[in-house]
Amino acid sequence: MNTDRRCGPWLIIAGVVAALVLGIATTMLLAGTGTLRHGAPAAWRAQGARCSAPALPGKVVDVTVSDMGPGMMGGTPGGHGMRTMRLAARPATVSAGAVSLQVVNTGATAHEVVVLPLPSGQGVGERPTGPGGKVNEAGSLGEASRTCGTGEGHGITPGAMGWTTLTLRPGRYELVCNLPGHYLAGMYTELDISR
Known part of the structure; x- marks a missing residue:
């Protein structure tokens, strides 16, 4: 044999x-x-970041997007248990009104943050995905996906920031990275808006 x-x-x-x-x-x-904690943006800037956000209006939420790097991101459709990518927001609750998302990409690939209302009874990570591994963005309130800029773009490149300012009402919101396969790999978190 x-x-x-x-x-x-x-x-x-x-x-x-x-x-x-x-x-x-x-x-x-x-x-x-400390790269995965609340102080990540400051630590990240100290490492020679390519850009930083200007003074942002309203309540500022620091959002960190990351991944395990090349060769470690074998996220498979339906692989909800194995979070190979991460999206974290601090603080997780802010008051209603102007809210600025300051997004730092500490990963090895491009990411974005799309803001979607979270329906009553639905938890984060429970949205259905299409064949491309993306969720439906209908009802999106905005996104941070421009490298070193505000609003929509083609993804925030590794080692860069992006930001957006939205007016949010009280409720639950899901922040997602909607690049192909990223949601399935664990890129979602909840942002709660209080009165």
Whole structure:
């Protein structure tokens, strides 16, 4: 019997385990250095960011978008349990009125943040996706997807910022990255607007 055939599946399993361990170790390292916490934008700017947001009106919400880098983003359709990408907002609750999203991309690929109302009874990450791995943006209130600028663009490139200012009423909103496959890979969070 050919021993190469018996070793093949074990090599694949060993490679997957090694990639998973590396991903967990990278996430722990980023968390330990503060890259995944509220202070990420300041730390990120200290590392020589390409741009920064101007003084923004209203309540400012710091949004960090990130991923595990090349080779670690094998997000598969329906893979909700394995969050290989991340979108975090701080604070998670602000009062109604002018709200500015200041988005920092600490990942290795382009990302965006689209603001969608969250229907009653629906949780974050529960929107259906189409064949392209994107959610329906009908009802979007705006987005930050322009590198080093405000509003819509073609995605915020790695090491850059984007921002937008919206007038939001009290309620629940879902912030999503709607680039193909990113929502399925875990790029969503809730933003609550109080009275």
